[in-house]
Amino acid sequence: MIKFCFLFLFIVTIGNALSAQQLKLSTDVERSLKLVSPEQIKADITYLADDKLKGRAPGTEGYQMAVDYVVAQLKSLGVKPAGENATWLQQVKMRRAFTSNPVLSLNSGQFNNLILRDDAYVIYPNPANPAVRTSGDLVFAGYGITEPTLGYDDYAGLDVKGKIVLVMRGAPEKFPSSVAAHTMSTAQILKVAAEHGAIGVMMGQADSTMKLNNISKGIYSVLDNQDRVAVSRTYYSDQISVFCSVNYDLFNMLLGSAGKSLSDITSHLKAGQAHSFALNVGVNISYTSRYQDVTSYNVVGKIPGTDPILKYEYVVHSAHLDHLGVGEPIEGDSIYNGAHDNASGVASLLAIARVYKNIKIKPKRSILMVLVTGEESGDLGSGYFAKYPTVPVKNMVADINTDMPTIIAPLLSITALGAEHSSLANQVTQAADHLGLSVEPDPEPAQSRFTRSDQYSFVLQGIPALHIKYGSKTADGKNNMNEIVAPWRAKYYHKPQDDINGIFDFEAGKKYAQLNFLIGYLVAQNPDRPTWNPGDIFEQK
The missing domain is CATH 3.50.30.30 (Glucose Oxidase; domain 1)
Incomplete structure (x- = not known):
């Protein structure tokens, strides 16, 4: 029995050691991760949530300004166009x-x-x-x-x-x-x-x-x-x-x-x-x-992979670029700027692109950066892209979606909406552990958040997907993040008050971008495609 226990502990130790080795990042990647800039995240949010963009409603001049901004940023970061006809755009007729x-x-x-x-x-x-x-x-x-x-x-x-x-x-x-x-x-x-x-x-x-x-x-x-x-x-x-x-x-x-x-x-x-x-x-x-009928656009960029075979497969990072435009005035303001929802998510994707720019050896799989329209109207831009992508749909292996990270306090724990259905839970755990974050179940199941953003569009096409949200941990140990978020949500969510003058923690924005990058990077480096859990409700898709 003693020999058996020793052998068991030895196997577990070796297994844990191998797992840790899998998480060991190159000096190049670690250095690039540390270069994520809270100041740049703030700058991106500031521009996208400026009054001159008038809430980025699809089909408006303000939305086009947002499109032009993210295309210019992606170009400067060495990302390649991957939209229709070798352009940056996919037309979405709403x-x-x-x-x-x-x-x-x-x-x-x-x-x-x-x-x-x-x-x-x-x-x-x-x-x-x-x-x-x-x-x-x-x-x-x-x-x-x-x-x-x-x-x-x-x-x-x-x-x-x-x-x-x-x-x-x-x-x-x-x-x-x-x-x-x-x-x-x-x-x-x-x-x-x-x-x-x-x-x-x-x-x-x-x-x-x-x-x-x-x-x-x-x-x-x-x-x-x-x-x-x-x-x-x-x-x-x-x-x-x-x-x-x-x-x-x-x-x-x-x-x-x-x-x-x-x-x-x-x-x-x-x-x-x-x-x-x-x-x-x-x-x-x-x-x-x-x-x-209104014409709008998804923005699609590509970071080519390096493996001769796996480079034809894609890990998608998605975020919606639109918001609610100009609407009913609240406290004298009628421009729904969408700073948190979802300029912060777009800024996170741009931060991920900057990490890749600074990495000398790109991952095995290719990375798609997809900024979608029409999320506020029912996940329409992502629904169209997932159904009619600009790359073969069978070659998209996963979607990591970013929507309103709610960066208003230090990021100490997370919930990964949808990851429990697939092997993506492994990459979430590895990335979170690497950054010192704990992973928790959905703290607000009644909110039906899993189907309320763009990752759901990919799930409906059979592609494993997830959406990272805050967990419950707080710096004071009360672990009542929901109680902190509730009054914030009541004041800012889908209101003109959601502008750059609201509550932000840009260091949390940095960690959030690092986490999403790392999840996608681990998927891109893994020779095995993500898979649905056997018998899962979404496996049949």
């Missing part, structure tokens, strides 16, 4: 759609051609069909989730072909946070409904205190080069001609028509017990859509 003349009526069961007030529902515009008129029987399909591998299927034994499904947004409590975020995303709900033969989706509002979305400013989608809808959060195919939301009172009325109560249904669904049924209700819906 369609802004508005709903007009919506009418929703109930025509069977206890309802006799009941025309509903338009404050009881919201019908999302259709980016592909300017005039829609449809009708169908209504079926309640729980959360609208089909995941047999997780032991849950709202559509089991339910016939929804040619019908309109009524769902409530959510996921069973047993689902991990990132899985829940994926299954309850509107795009996934629409996709699953279409796969089961539904012709429309109605989303029931299950919270009496919540208001329906205000869509008066329009809903964006992306068109491909043949003007077909390529990316959308509210449209899936011509088969699903209607997507709408109904308020709490109407939702309850519809459930009540089948003798059901929302409280009973919710308790079943949260417990992971599918509870679906037909409603004795028919629905008539008609509406029109009008469009405004």
Whole structure:
């Protein structure tokens, strides 16, 4: 037994030593990492969040100024153009759609051609069909989730072909946070409904205190080069001609028509017990859509790899370049500068490019720097790039996304959203250990952050991806970073106050950029491609 224990300890020691050797960076890389400049990060944020860029809304002069700035910076750092036709750019045609003349009526069961007030529902515009008129029987399909591998299927034994499904947004409590975020995303709900033969989706509002979305400013989608809808959060195919939301009172009325109560249904669904049924209700819906098309751009640059084979594979570093533009004034300011969201993320990518400029021997795989448009409109630029990349999609091995790092305090711990699904967790752990950072689970699972930024677009195309956010550790040992972030978020997030005069910790910005560089570098140097964990929900992608 003593010999066995000694042998076991010897093997573990050797294993740990080998692991440590894998983390040993060259003097060149260590030197380049130390050259990351907090002052340069501040300078990049200052320019991108300046009032003269007017919030960097896609298709505006301010957004073009941001494009010109990052292209100039990448050129100066020796990055090569990797967009369309050997340029720096990928065109993204965004369609802004508005709903007009919506009418929703109930025509069977206890309802006799009941025309509903338009404050009881919201019908999302259709980016592909300017005039829609449809009708169908209504079926309640729980959360609208089909995941047999997780032991849950709202559509089991339910016939929804040619019908309109009524769902409530959510996921069973047993689902991990990132899985829940994926299954309850509107795009996934629409996709699953279409796969089961539904012709429309109605989303029931299950919270009496919540208001329906205000869509008066329009809903964006992306068109491909043949003007077909390529990316959308509210449209899936011509088969699903209607997507709408109904308020709490109407939702309850519809459930009540089948003798059901929302409280009973919710308790079943949260417990992971599918509870679906037909409603004795028919629905008539008609509406029109009008469009405004806007041309925007993704910026794509490449740092060529050095391995004769692996250089044709790519590690993607992504960040969104857009923000909300000019909007409703708050405290006398109407320019939504987006200093943290996401000038800081763009500055981090530029810092990563500077690290690579200072490295004499580039990594084995190539590096793609992708600055995307339309994130604030639903991850549209990244969705288009991931689906129609300027390099072969099968050659993109991973995406490390940077969105609003929240550099307002020292960076002591992190959470890597999405890394738990793939082997990327190994590189995250190695990089974090090297920089003295601990790795924690998502501290805010209810925020569904995994699907709310551009890494999700790559996941949907089967590419392992992650997004680094702050963990809970604080310098005073209270480890209550969430409590610090909450008032900051309330004051600055998606408000004109998010400018360079807000709260920043540029040393934290330096460490954040170093971490993201190191994760990507370790992936680029590893002979093995990142892989999904066996049996993972995203492995099938």
